[in-house]
Amino acid sequence: MSVYQTHTTDVLVIGAGLAGERTAIEAATHGLDVIILSLVPPRRSHSTAAQGGMQASLGNCAMGYGDNPDIHFEDTVKGSDWGCDQDVARLFANTAPIAVRQMAYWGVPWNRVVAGRKKLPDGREIEDLKEYEGLITARDFGGTAKWRTCYTSDGTGHTLQYTMDSIVIKMGITVHDRMEAIALIHDGERCYGAVARCLRTGQLHAYLARSTVIATGGYGRLYGVSTNAVINEGSGMFLALETGVVPLGNMEAVQFHPTGMVPVGILITEGARGDGGYLLDKNLHRFMPDYEPKKKELASRDVVSRRMIQHIRKGYGVESKWGPHLWLDIRHLGRKHIYTNLREIANICKNFAGIDPAEDLIPVRPTQHYSMGGVRTNIDGHAYGLKGLFAVGEAACWDLHGFNRLGGNSLAETIVAGMVVGKKVAEYTLGATLDCPLQLVNEHVRRQESRINDLISGRLGKENVYEIRREMENTLMEYVGIFRNGPDLQKAVDKLQELYRRSLKLGLRSSGKYASPELASALRLPGMIRLALCIAYGALNRTESRGSHAREDYPYRDDVNWLKRTLAYWPPGAELPVLKYEPVKITELPPGDRGYGESSAANAAKSGNHTQENKK
Amino acid sequence: MAERLLTFSIFRYNPNTPEIKPYMQEYKLEEMPGMTLFVALNKIREEQDPSLMFDFVCRAAICGSCAMLVNGKPRLACKTLTKDLPSRITLLPLPVFKLIGDLSVDTGTWFRHMSLKTEAWIHTTREFDPRAREERMDNETALKIYEAERCIECGCCIAGCATANIREDFLGAAGINRVARFMLDPRDERSPQEYFEVVGTEEGAFGCVGLMACEDNCPMGLPLQMQLAYVRRKMAAAGLAARPQTRAC
Numbered sequence: 001m002s003v004y005q006t007h008t009t010d011v012l013v014i015g016a017g018l019a020g021e022r023t024a025i026e027a028a029t030h031g032l033d034v035i036i037l038s039l040v041p042p043r044r045s046h047s048t049a050a051q052g053g054m055q056a057s058l059g060n061c062a063m064g065y066g067d068n069p070d071i072h073f074e075d076t077v078k079g080s081d082w083g084c085d086q087d088v089a090r091l092f093a094n095t096a097p098i099a100v101r102q103m104a105y106w107g108v109p110w111n112r113v114v115a116g117r118k119k120l121p122d123g124r125e126i127e128d129l130k131e132y133e134g135l136i137t138a139r140d141f142g143g144t145a146k147w148r149t150c151y152t153s154d155g156t157g158h159t160l161q162y163t164m165d166s167i168v169i170k171m172g173i174t175v176h177d178r179m180e181a182i183a184l185i186h187d188g189e190r191c192y193g194a195v196a197r198c199l200r201t202g203q204l205h206a207y208l209a210r211s212t213v214i215a216t217g218g219y220g221r222l223y224g225v226s227t228n229a230v231i232n233e234g235s236g237m238f239l240a241l242e243t244g245v246v247p248l249g250n251m252e253a254v255q256f257h258p259t260g261m262v263p264v265g266i267l268i269t270e271g272a273r274g275d276g277g278y279l280l281d282k283n284l285h286r287f288m289p290d291y292e293p294k295k296k297e298l299a300s301r302d303v304v305s306r307r308m309i310q311h312i313r314k315g316y317g318v319e320s321k322w323g324p325h326l327w328l329d330i331r332h333l334g335r336k337h338i339y340t341n342l343r344e345i346a347n348i349c350k351n352f353a354g355i356d357p358a359e360d361l362i363p364v365r366p367t368q369h370y371s372m373g374g375v376r377t378n379i380d381g382h383a384y385g386l387k388g389l390f391a392v393g394e395a396a397c398w399d400l401h402g403f404n405r406l407g408g409n410s411l412a413e414t415i416v417a418g419m420v421v422g423k424k425v426a427e428y429t430l431g432a433t434l435d436c437p438l439q440l441v442n443e444h445v446r447r448q449e450s451r452i453n454d455l456i457s458g459r460l461g462k463e464n465v466y467e468i469r470r471e472m473e474n475t476l477m478e479y480v481g482i483f484r485n486g487p488d489l490q491k492a493v494d495k496l497q498e499l500y501r502r503s504l505k506l507g508l509r510s511s512g513k514y515a516s517p518e519l520a521s522a523l524r525l526p527g528m529i530r531l532a533l534c535i536a537y538g539a540l541n542r543t544e545s546r547g548s549h550a551r552e553d554y555p556y557r558d559d560v561n562w563l564k565r566t567l568a569y570w571p572p573g574a575e576l577p578v579l580k581y582e583p584v585k586i587t588e589l590p591p592g593d594r595g596y597g598e599s600s601a602a603n604a605a606k607s608g609n610h611t612q613e614n615k616k
Numbered sequence: 617m618a619e620r621l622l623t624f625s626i627f628r629y630n631p632n633t634p635e636i637k638p639y640m641q642e643y644k645l646e647e648m649p650g651m652t653l654f655v656a657l658n659k660i661r662e663e664q665d666p667s668l669m670f671d672f673v674c675r676a677a678i679c680g681s682c683a684m685l686v687n688g689k690p691r692l693a694c695k696t697l698t699k700d701l702p703s704r705i706t707l708l709p710l711p712v713f714k715l716i717g718d719l720s721v722d723t724g725t726w727f728r729h730m731s732l733k734t735e736a737w738i739h740t741t742r743e744f745d746p747r748a749r750e751e752r753m754d755n756e757t758a759l760k761i762y763e764a765e766r767c768i769e770c771g772c773c774i775a776g777c778a779t780a781n782i783r784e785d786f787l788g789a790a791g792i793n794r795v796a797r798f799m800l801d802p803r804d805e806r807s808p809q810e811y812f813e814v815v816g817t818e819e820g821a822f823g824c825v826g827l828m829a830c831e832d833n834c835p836m837g838l839p840l841q842m843q844l845a846y847v848r849r850k851m852a853a854a855g856l857a858a859r860p861q862t863r864a865c
Contacts, residue, residue: 040671041724043769044679101750107738107803109761112753134752152762158678159765166737169728177724178716200716201632229674263650266676321649340759344678347836351677351695352652466662510667514632515717518666 004195004204004445009035009174010429012193012209014181014236016042018157018411019393020215021164022418023425028173030426035207037179037196039231042165046217046229047414050157051269051344053139053149054103054415055408056096060113060135062126063147069093071145076406078594079143079300081547081557083250083372083402083565086587088379092400092416099415100136100150107163109152110136111341121276121332140274141407143300143596149408154269154344157411164415178515179205182523184212184239184389185436185444191389192436194239195448197523202514204448206441210432211425214240214375214383214391222532223368224473227260227267236395238527240375241534245385247567247580249376249397251531252538252549255405256482258304260367263322264352267369268345268362270407273297275341277330279308280361281316284327292596299596302404302548305366306598309482320363327361334358366482370394370410372401372548373535376567380428381421384567388432392421399565402584403547455522456512461505465522468506472499472525472532480536485552489540496536497575500529534568534577541579542566544614554614557599559591620647620703624660626668627708630717640706641665653686653693653707657719669718677835680768683710683775684719690772692835693719710775723771730791734814736798739806757802764797764843766836773830773840785819789830789840792821796843799850808854816851 011027013020016038024034038045059067072093077084104110115133118126128137141149152159168175178199185192185206193208216236220228240246258279259268273279278286279297291307292299299307308326311317317324330338330345335358338346342357349357375391376384377398383389392398393414398421400413454460479492503526512519544558545551563584568577593600622645629638643660654675661668670693673681677695684693685708687701698705713721730736773789774780780788787795795815798804815821824844831840 040673040679040681041727041769043727044673044681044724046674046679048768049674049676049678098746101748102744102746104750105738105740105742105744105803107801109753109758109765109801110750112755112758114755134754136750137755152758152765155762155766158768159762162765166731169731170735170737175728178722200722229679230672264675348676466666508666510665514630515669516667517661517669 004206006206006208006441007035008208008434009033010210011213011425012037012207012211013213013215014194015215015217015395016175016177017045017047017215017217017393018161018164018414019418020213021168022415023213023215023392023422024173025164025167025171026419026422027426027429028171030430032426032429034173036173036175037181037194037207038175038177039180039199041177042168042175043161045161046232048158048161049229049267050411051154051267052141052271052274053151053156053408054100054160054411055141055144055148055406056100056150056412057093057146057148058097058100058136058138058150059146060132061137061147062128063140064138067146067148069097072096072148074589075144076400076409077589079404079406080402081404081594082559082563082586082591083253083399083546083584085379085399085585086589087585088398088400090588091379091420092413095416095419096412099412099419103160103163103415104136106167108159110150111152113137139271140298141270142273142295142298142304143406149274151271153340154271154342160411160415180520181235181239183444183448184243185441186243186386187440188245190387192440195444197520199515199520202516202519204445206445208434208436208441210434211388211390211429213425214389214395215393216395218371218394219528219531220368220371222473222476222528224477225260225265226368227257227265228369233524233528234531235524235527236391237374238531240383240389240391241530241568241570242527243386244570244572246383246389247376247385247569248534249373249399250403250538250566251373251534251568252542252566253372253403253547254368254535255301255370255372255548256305256366257369258301258308258366259328259364260369261348261353262320262325262363262365265367266348266352268328268348268364269342270301272328272330272342272345275330275337276333277328280327280329281311282318283316287311287316295596300404300594301407302550303597305482306550308366318363325363325365328364329361330357331359370405372403372405373397380424381417382424382428388428390421390425392417403549451523452512452519455506455508455519458507460507462507463502463505464509465506465518465525468499468503469521469525472496472529475499476532476535480539483550483552484539486540489536492536493533493540496529496533500526500533500575503529530570530577537577538566538568538579555598556614558614563591622647622656622698623704624656625704625706626719628718629715631715647698651698653696653698654682656698657693669716669720671720678768680723680770683723683770683772684708685710685775690775690833692770692772695835710771712774712780713771723769726771726774727769727790730787730794734787734791734795736794738798738801738803740803741805751803753802757800761797761800764793764800767793767838768836770835772833772835776829776833778827778829779823779825783819783823786823787815787820789844792847793838793840793843796847799847808850809858812851812854812858815847816855821847821851
């Protein structure tokens with residue numbers, strides 16, 4: 001018979017990054033009992049790796065004067081290429097200033113306005129006024145009309161997470177770290193919690209809760225090279241998908257950050273360009289103004305990444321044994337600025353490339369960075385398809401980001417959504433009962449036990465988890481990258497389907513006992529390949545280009561046919577997701593010109609509002 | 617440059633199977649250009665021994681997960697390049713912390729306990745007003761707080777500390793630095809006397825015997841000795857300030 005520990009709580013939060021902890025705090029503030037599960041101690045979460053900052057329209061710094069939530073909203077919608085939910089974007093932009101100020105109240109040492117005249121690296125002169133001195137300042141980020149990104153040097157995620165966790169500790173919220181959720185407990189209508197495996201002992205646990213919140217972050221590690229931490233394997237997304245009734249939204253919307261360091265893929269913050277850094281080619285020519293005369297290096301991330309690849313394809317990349325790359329040049333910002341405001345970057349350059357960015361150029365290439373898609377929820381964060389299941393942060397498709405997220409909007413989303421969704425979770429939970437049938441729990445635990453036994457015994461096959469995983473990573477890297485096309489995407493789908501079938505026949509080489517790391521990987525892999533299939537299949541079927549989804553065979557945005565969100569379902573036993581679509585909600589800002597990017601340039605050239613058409 | 621054949625001698629022990637005594641296991645691996653211990657350990661796990669336990673998260677020296685003893689010294693494995701090491705590399709788990717298995721230790725529980733003990737959060741009687749503008753702060757003060765807040769709780773300073781290796785309850789450099797972070801913060805309303813309760817003891821600022829391994833081993837280059845001196849002086853001042861009152865009683 002099954003031996004497992006059972007825990008009961010009001011709210012179960014899966015994931016202890018910023019979104020999970022902020023949601024937990026909100027729920028606990030409403031008097032609810034909360035347990036947070038986390039793969040790692042909360043302060044090791046990937047949120048801590050966010051460097052550049054958090055957008056909120058405080059308008060305190062010289063280049064931010066006149067900013068307000070309306071402009072933040074507009075920037076966000078344009079950045080999303082009109083793929084986002086405008087009600088969500090509006091709520092978000094209105095709430096972000098409160099979120100930043102509350103984090104200041106809780107202890108984040110935000111950089112502050114220093115009054116006086118300053119000369120920017122590009123020669124512009126600005127003056128920060130005395131009346132704003134000591135208020136929270138901001139830096140420039142891509143795709144924004146104002147300087148709006150609040151920061152603590154380049155350790156913003158770190159200070160936010162440490163401060164957030166200090167409140168979790170102060171409130172005495174229970175955290176079970178090294179505890180991995182491996183299945184949701186549900187009956188097809190309602191979610192009752194999760195089955196988890198202890199990463200210290202290997203023991204199974206059942207967590208029963210009136211509401212369950214997925215806050216597990218992104219899936220960057222599906223790609224062979226990603227800026228993401230190694231724990232970002234999309235677990236919460238595939239747990240939700242596995243229920244068969246909860247859809248994932250817009251999984252084909254994958255963000256590539258322009259400046260991942262070559263070859264390791266570690267992130268170099270957008271703050272480096274925001275503070276005045278340039279992108280250079282092999283001739284040390286600053287090429288971005290040639291493509292984007294208005295925004296230059298600070299167009300949205302999807303646009304800058306595409307321009308970089310375009311430029312490399314024209315033969316201007318710097319050859320290296322890891323393939324062609326470009327340079328990021330921040331030398332002209334000066335040693336003092338680099339070693340205070342961009343110090344973690346300087347450390348990364350020194351540690352992993354042996355270079356000093358005050359004197360040397362940094363080798364960079366666009367690198368997988370963020371997933372706009374995720375567990376589809378309504379504006380309350382309530383997942384489609386299952387009552388009592390919520391999702392928040394990068395794991396969710398709330399849908400704030402549409403087809404491209406602006407830099408500085410992810411940290412802001414984790415906290416704003418944590419506040420908003422946390423409140424809705426509390427309201428729902430206060431009205432919900434905990435009437436989970438014990439038999440259902442037993443069934444769910446037993447199913448996981450038998451998966452584990454099959455992997456250990458090799459009853460279903462002896463496929464190697466690491467080999468299949470490597471092939472999945474390579475498939476996405478090769479065929480589902482920045483520029484996409486029908487034949488390549490079809491190849492990806494075919495290959496991933498083959499890998500998926502093989503992933504159902506894994507057999508371990510180690511004993512799989514206790515906290516076996518091989519078993520943990522094997523339990524995740526089929527879910528990860530399902531996510532990969534949602535990405536590739538969604539991309540294959542979306543015959544337009546929008547934001548980060550750039551089809552060479554359908555190069556234009558198609559608002560007539562594609563102003564809609566992809567919903568990917570995985571019915572039991574399926575080998576491909578079932579795709580459905582829903583309209584995108586447009587409230588205030590109808591689709592138009594982003595003001596940067598390829599279509600904007602084409603529009604300017606034609607100097608008319610000629611409608612472009614994808615060739616059929 | 618000819619690539620070397622590296623020999624890793626790695627500590628093996630699983631507390632779930634105490635009947636198998638701890639031992640050192642050897643693995644051979646061809647060195648690759650730019651190889652870090654993150655790359656090397658993952659290669660060993662994937663190609664030679666999938667049971668090997670170790671922790672990495674960010675692999676960019678930001679999250680503090682992967683500290684271990686590399687040839688006897690506490691280091692972040694992710695940013696340790698094999699080219700800087702001899703061809704024989706010995707890896708042991710960090711001492712002081714509870715062992716989870718092989719190279720994996722439970723720094724998380726230790727640091728959460730430290731945060732609880734030092735009450736490492738802003739103590740304030742003010743209420744948050746969502747409609748109000750934020751309180752002003754001098755930028756230099758913000759930068760000073762950030763300087764102390766940069767600790768990534770990796771545990772290198774604790775593992776390399778003679779006192780922490782002897783006294784289980786010693787807060788160590790990370791704990792004292794954490795207290796300094798809140799002392800520096802004008803938002804925290806705790807008085808020097810209240811801090812004295814937390815760190816004015818042998819478990820806190822006065823337990824240090826001054827060997828300074830903490831600062832030598834800190835991968836973030838934090839000025840831990842300066843922070844220790846800062847806290848000690850504050851505590852000495854708090855002690856002196858408290859004395860006349862004691863006599864008056």
